[in-house]
Amino acid sequence: MIANINFINLQETSCGAVIIFKDISELETLKKELKKVKELSEQLDSIMESSFDGIAISDGNGRFIRLSKSYLRIGGLNPDQILGKTAEELVNTGVLDRSPTLIALREKRPVSMIQHNCAGKQIFSTSNPVFDEHGNIVQIVTNMRDMTELLYLREEIKRVNELNEQYQRELEEWRAKSLASSQIITQNVQMRKLITLASRVAKVDSTVLITGESGVGKEVMAKYIHSTSSRREAPLITVNCGAIPENLLESELFGYEKGAFTGANKEGRPGMFELAHRGTLLLDEISEMPLNLQVKLLRVIQEQQFFRVGGTKPISTDVRIIAVTNRNLADLVKERRFREDLYYRLNVVPIEIPPLRxxxxxxxxxxxxxxxxxxxxxxxxxxxxxxxxxxxxxxxxxxxxxxxxxxxxxxxxxxxxxxxxxxxxxxxxxxxxxxNDSPVLVRAVIPMRQAEEMMERALINLALAAGRTTRGAAELLQVAHSTVVRKAARYGLNHGADMHQAGLVINQD
Missing domain, CATH: 1.10.8.60 (Helicase, Ruva Protein; domain 3)
Structure with a gap:
């Protein structure tokens, strides 16, 4: 409330006063509202100027009333060219080649399009109309983005993808040449995965244990690892632990000093560990190595040193060991016929080669x-x-x-x-x-539905054994991965489940 007092004087004598009271609460409200509007305007300015994209606001007639600096920069424009002018005027005078604002105003819907600025750059613009409660357009907000950088990134991604494809082709060619030179002939998915694994471990000196049935190509895989490793210029020495008598195997592996035993060479003899120095030692039929020699082999792996038979001076060795066997070493460990500590030392990188069937x-x-x-x-x-x-x-x-x-x-x-x-x-x-001219052997008459379920169970189980994983099984069966997972769970299958069913057998040939 504001009070305005006016005194009344007669003959220079104060005889009264007139007081006028004025309610200013409405003015205070207006003042507060004005302050809020100013704050909102400042916030809007801050938002517009902090955006990497350009932002423009036009009124319900398509007349531009607000522009961000990014909008002017991206469009290659100055404020005098745009502010106060309608989108139609700007298109007619050639300032803009086309305008999403104009179309959004006419069609009352969001519009996106590619524009070109005066420098010829591509610009992606989107105009969104703002409506009042009666459905009339009161504003149109336009967002502008420079496509030049995005197009550059797209071209760069395309170039990188092309390079990647080229590298993949060259890698496949290199693998094909490596396979040809190493006599690994395969089109099998699982075998190709094993070759990829072998290529990876060839780059390091980790011990590799190659398992599989007789004749599957374990030694060929070992030669492939050696030939693609950094040790390929050094020798690959093979020792068949099952073919050498137990009393001679130690001297074959570690060599002997002169006079070490009756019949020994007078000058002594280097063992396979010395001959394979800086190369690879392939221990074939490792499962047949006697327990007493397993202890000495473990010590060599751990300490990189050994003694010749009859020797007193340790000899350092730099050898990569690849062990090969057609037997299950884990079972031999349980039977106490193979040392558990040596098994874990050898089984750093296991490679199990599937049989040809x-x-x-x-x-x-x-x-x-x-x-x-x-x-x-x-x-x-x-x-x-x-x-x-x-x-x-x-x-x-x-x-x-x-x-x-x-x-x-x-x-x-x-x-x-x-x-x-x-x-x-x-x-x-x-x-x-x-x-076995049919892959399915029917040995008894059973209900058809039961036969179908048993056939499905046996097929999935066989595929799991062959593919090693559910994804590998899905590839072999040519079905979705989720189908194999669901049905394997339904039948309670795992990699070691029994494949033989009563009355029906899937022939693994």
Whole structure:
């Protein structure tokens, strides 16, 4: 409240006063509202100027009333060209090549488009109309973004992807050459994963344990690791622990000093650890190593030193060890026939090579490889008939790749002409094919639904064993990964589940 007092004077004598009271509460309210508006305006300015994108605000007629500095920078404009002018005027005068604001005003909807500024740069603009309670446009907010950097990044990503594809092709070519030189012939998904793992561990000196049935190619994999490692210029020495008598194995591995035992070389002899210095020592049939030598091997791995037989001076060694076996070392550890501490020292990087019957896609490429090899070796030009391929693909191959190689060599050298016929096939292959010409053996009559479930369970279990993982099984079965996971859980399957079902068997050939 404001009071205005006016005194009344008569003949210079105060005789009264007039007081006028004025309510100013409305003015105070207006003052507060004005302050809020000013604060909001400052906040809006702060938001607009802090945005990397350009922002422009126009009124309900499309007339620009507010611009951010980023908007002017991106558009290559100055305020005098834009402020106070409508979008239609700017398009007509050529200041803008096109305007989303104009279309948003006409069609009353958000509009996005690509514009070009005066410098020819591409600009992505979006105009969003703001409506009042009656549905009338009161403002249009336009957001502008410079596409130049985004286009550059897109081109850069494209270039990087092209380089990546090129590197992938070169890597595949390198792998193909490496496989060819190392005699690893495969099209199997699991085998390719193992080769990738072998390529990775070849770069380091970790001990590798290669397992698998006889004839699957364990030694070939070991040679591949050595040939792609930094030790490839040094020797790869192979010791068959099962072929050397126990009383001689120690001197073969560690060597001996002169006079160490009766019949010893007078000058002494270096062992395989010395011969393999800075190279790779391949211990084949490691499961057959006697327990007393397992202790000494463990000490060499841990301390990188050993003593010759009859020697008193330690010899340092720099050797990468690859152990190979066709037996389950974990079971031998439980049976106390193999040292547990040595097992863990050897099993740093395990590589288990699947049998040939679980990678049938490799049979034909291997046949082609061995056929070319022995034709060249014996200066022949023998080929196989189509029927032969069918028999060989169905065969169980208990001897794996080694058996296949043996059969192909036999067919090449015993063929009367240039084409191998069924009559040339070994009886064991012909006999097995007659017994197992179907991958499914029906041994009893059971309900159809039960048979379907048992078939599905057996197939999934076999795929899990072959693919090693649910993803690998899904690839083999050519179904979704989620399907394998769901059905494996339904049947309670794991990698070691029993594959034989009552009345129905999936033939693993």
């Amino acid at each position: 679980e990678r049938r896609e490799d049979i034909v490429p291997l046949i082609t490889h061995f056929l070319a090899k022995y034709n060249k070796k014996y200066n022949l030009n023998v080929r196989l008939s189509n029927e032969i391929y069918q028999y060989l693909e169905r065969h169980n191959w208990p001897g794996n790749v080694r058996e296949l190689q043996n059969v192909i060599e036999r067919l090449v050298v015993t063929c009367d002409g240039n084409v191998v016929s069924i009559a040339n096939l070994p009886s064991n292959i012909l006999g097995q094919d007659k017994e």
